[in-house]
Amino acid sequence: MPRPFVAALAAALCMLPAIARADAPPMGVQRAGNVTIVRQTDPAALLVGVEYVVPAGLDRQTLTQSGLSALTAESILRTPVAGVPLADAIAAKGGSVHWNVEANDVRFYVESLPEDAPAVTALFLSAVAKPDFSAATVDAARASVDRKFAARQQAALQVGLDMLAREASPSANSGSPELGSPASLAQLSANDAAAFYARNYRRDGSVVSAAGRVDALPAGWGESFANALPPGSGKAIFVHLPALEGSSRQFVTHRDIGAPWLIAQYPAPPIDSKDFGAMLVLSAFIQRTLLDVSGMPSVVSATIGSRAIGSIYSFDGQPPRLTLFVNGEIGNPTQAFETALQLVNVLSQTRLHGSIDQFKAAAAGDFAGDADRLESRASLGGLFAGEGASPDFLNRTLAAIAATTPDDVRRVAKKYLNDPAIALVLPRDNS
């Protein structure tokens, strides 16, 4: 065989993965029973992370059990492994583990150096499969969740979002505070946590999503996660509360903060909606315009101004929401907030003239920039893999943004941006 032919063949073969690599990192999805397993390999990453999503979120607890999902998750992290709590044992092996409670699920994220991945995942799986719900462990978990609650209360934007969550949620329990409250946590016993675990920590519907140096995970890692919990599924609880009466949808609270926060929230489309790309562009448009009209343009990007005003499109929330916020530490917050609401109003009535390329670029930049960390990549991969779809969140999103037209933006604004719920977080009188 002539050598040029071999070279050409080699070059041609080399082109294939080169193109694939440029367009999509090596990734794949597989199913193990009713568990979705996603992998995104990044050979250049210094770490490997696995997100483990279990359908054991807020919608599995009653209103009187507020905080139980969080308490159960924290008890798993406090479970003694080799004589120390799981989280400490993992830290000592060169890794970390934490959790987030969402409306429908609880998300554990385990991360480590590649060489420590087998030991770290083994520790995590042993604790999640056989957690300790002794009084001592659950008491320690309760104290930890209490501290997280206190820290969360200091973040005014989070306080406002928590207030609005209940208003937005179809079921009252799924909109309850993710961490409960010290009062509700105090009512929960070790038996409550054990029962919650037994009822809801089942494998069906769980998602395992790994990113980074996936090659460093032990062989069969996906199946190990998939089979960590007993088969079957728990059951969501629907809690209906009568709607609040009155024409106003404003929530007001006070905290020890220096300036007021004004927050408006609208419904928004999920990622599999045809409106997804347009909502990303709309959110970017609002963000950039608000900064401009607030007199907060700056040469550099990260300033007090840029952090004080903006929009957040929570496409992964249940339900998805678009949030606008203004922090009173900048000039005149009322004026900025009124401008934001007017801007939204105008957008739903009027087609944008001229090019929207800048806002599409901003949407793409914001999305890609927020997806640089392994935890985000694991989470987005799992989210986008959904019902067997591609986990290629980046290219699917960039394509959705690229296809957005000014008419789409107007249509989406008109469809979603009506009648916002508003939260005001105000300084206490003595602040």
Added chain:
Amino acid sequence: MIARALAAAATLAVAAVLACAPAVAAQESGALPQGGSYVSAPDPTLGTASVGLWYRAPSDGYGSVSQPGLMRIAATAASSSKLVSGRSLSETVRDLGGRLYIEVFPDIVGVHAVVPAASARRVAAAMTAAYFAPSIDADALKNAQRDAAVLSVEQRYSPDETLHDLLFAQIFSGRPASVSPVPAGVPAITAIQLDAVTAFAKRAFRSSNALLVLTGNVDSSVLSGVTDGTGPGAMDQPVNSTLAGSPAPLTTATGAVTGLGLAWTGPPISDERSATALDFISDYLFRDDTGIVSRALESDDATFVDGQFVTLHDAGVMFVTISGKNTDAARKIVDAELTKMQTPLDAERFNAAREAFLYHLAGQTETPLEQGENLGWYSAEGNAAYAPFSSSGAYVQAARSLDPEFVASVARRYLSRPIVVQLGTVKPPKGSTS
């Protein structure tokens, strides 16, 4: 023969596939076409790229008269100046959906743009045009002054940043480290004139003094966007500042916020093992959530402690800043834990802490921006190979070589007697200088 030839061809082809299968793209470095150098660390699986420029220069200017904030103003003005396209670097980055960061320290400056990967080449072209051939006018200066004014206010209400500057002013008697890189208030900002800014920018930002840092989803085409330059030449030597001979052990200062700062002079960047040991101590004691001191204070949500070793060319500085309600109680914990570090940790505890340190280190260089800052900082400070993100592996080797006895010896050598600055309206104790 045919079968053997086919088998050979197949082997070659498979080898080619394996060779181009996803593998760690090597870090590369070299010279820029019109002067200066570059380092690139590609990761094609990411959606963004970071394009950065790093320089060695004194933040308060080259002249005999100190101009605090000059480098900050010049770096910001250069990115705000109109390019041939009619748009400034700042506007270009924004138009392309990116974010621009300018980080100024007493002896170095870094400028980074994080943009969607497809725009990396355009931004590299715009950034090198803006800095290698700066054309700063009055409008650009005005924008830079406005930005500096906001930053100045922001800094005034940050106990950590205010204390850092005050502690540097105690540890170093010489410029530029003794002078804040952020101009202190409007009079200082408006005192900086256009001709001084232009002259500084031309000297400091010339291509031969530059290191271009490319990280994230970048490839060789990005470098082809660099067409400007001032010609070959050497990068300036690292900018050192004279240490104070006998700094006052306790100083008081007043400001908009209160706090307490402690600082110690550390080893130079060339003493890799000692510098790494101080990084280890910082991580072990002060890292958020996991540090010994941080955990001791976890139930006190009104008191804040931060500690870090700042690696500099010569000499490095270890900082601890304490702010919030219970600074006295926190100081006692800090002192006690630092004293304990002078005795070797038991082997099991040390090994766990070192493994955690290595993990935290990797987590600090996860995004293209963090990677670019890491490579840029250590290069500008004079030891590129020692950058934790460098593929040389020197930093990780140094970390793995640490042992309890050595760490304790470093603590005894460097962390015995701190320089202390008390910030606030507290009445100065007897015997202190203010």
